[in-house]
Amino acid sequence: MKKKTDDLFDILADLGGPIPSEDARDRRRREKGLPDEAARRDLALTYLTVQRRLWPALGKT
Numbered sequence: 727m728k729k730k731t732d733d734l735f736d737i738l739a740d741l742g743g744p745i746p747s748e749d750a751r752d753r754r755r756r757e758k759g760l761p762d763e764a765a766r767r768d769l770a771l772t773y774l775t776v777q778r779r780l781w782p783a784l785g786k787t
Contacts, residue, residue: 731771738770 748756760766778785 731767734771734774735767 761769
């Protein structure tokens, strides 16, 4: 499951483009109030799994 998740995020990263460099302070400010990275990954995986289940034909395109 870990490999599948990493592949998914690699695809999403390719679509989003390069991430601008930032220092630790900017990163903390941007992530303030958000759940940790593992929880966000689980949420994204759950969302995409449900979307694939609801619209299987769209996922095949």
